[in-house]
Each structure stands twice: as C-alpha cells, then as structure tokens.
Amino acid sequence: MLVIFDAPDGTVGLGERPATTVAPQALLLMNNPQVRSWARAFGKRVAEAKAPEESIHRAYRLALSRDATADELAEGVAFVRAQEGSYAGKADARELALADFCQVGMCLNEFMYVD
Numbered sequence: 001m002l003v004i005f006d007a008p009d010g011t012v013g014l015g016e017r018p019a020t021t022v023a024p025q026a027l028l029l030m031n032n033p034q035v036r037s038w039a040r041a042f043g044k045r046v047a048e049a050k051a052p053e054e055s056i057h058r059a060y061r062l063a064l065s066r067d068a069t070a071d072e073l074a075e076g077v078a079f080v081r082a083q084e085g086s087y088a089g090k091a092d093a094r095e096l097a098l099a100d101f102c103q104v105g106m107c108l109n110e111f112m113y114v115d
Contacts, residue, residue: 021109029107036099039106043099052077055098063105076101 029035046055046062056076060068068076083097090096105111 026107029103035106036103039103040095040099042102042106043095043097046102047095047098052080056080056101059098059102059105063102063111064108079104 042059042062046058049055049058053073056068056073059076060066060072080094080097080101083100084093087093087096
C-alpha cells in the first residue's frame with residue numbers, strides 16, 4: 001500500500017517526496033477489504049447522528065477537519081439516500097450507505113494529502 005502512495009525508500013535520503021495521483025491508488029481505495037472495513041467503522045461512527053445532514057457534517061469534520069459546503073452537504077445527502085435505496089430490505093441499509101459515503105470521503109486527495 002505504501003509504494004502505491006509514493007512512500008520513500010527508507011535506505012536512501014530524499015529531499016522532497018513526489019505527490020502523484022494515479023489509477024492504482026483509486027483502485028486500491030475502492031477495492032481493498034481493509035479500506036472497506038475502515039469505511040464501515042467510520043460509517044458507524046457518523047451514524048450516531050440521527051439526521052443524514054448531521055452525519056454528513058460529522059464525516060466532513062472528522063475526515064477533513066472542516067464543515068461541508070452547502071453543495072457538498074446536498075450532494076452527500078442525495079448520495080446517502082440513493083445508496084440507502086440500493087440497500088433496501090437490509091436491516092443496516094443506512095449504515096451501509098454511510099459506509100459508502102465515508103469510503104468516498106477517504107478517497108479524496110484532501111483526505112490523503114495535507115497541504
């Protein structure tokens with residue numbers, strides 16, 4: 001996982017690390033079972049809020065240390081509701097939908113790289 005995200009070789013000095021964004025990084029974050037388990041745990045944490053809007057705000061605060069913009073909030077709520085519909089019939093539909101949202105958040109460059 002570290003090689004995909006440009007981890008330096010520990011035996012060689014490096015003045016500046018490159019920051020790349022390539023397809024294998026996205027594929028790892030979308031398909032890795034460990035990333036999915038992190039997203040499920042993160043989803044459970046933000047699911048403690050009763051309203052979807054508060055869950056979205058909470059996810060942004062925890063993951064990105066900022067509040068969601070009005071557009072991000074609207075898109076996040078729409079995404080979570082659509083995902084809940086796709087999990088219709090499952091007892092944990094809301095939790096799964098929030099896990100999907102949290103996994104998307106963990107794929108953001110803003111989450112991965114500190115500016």
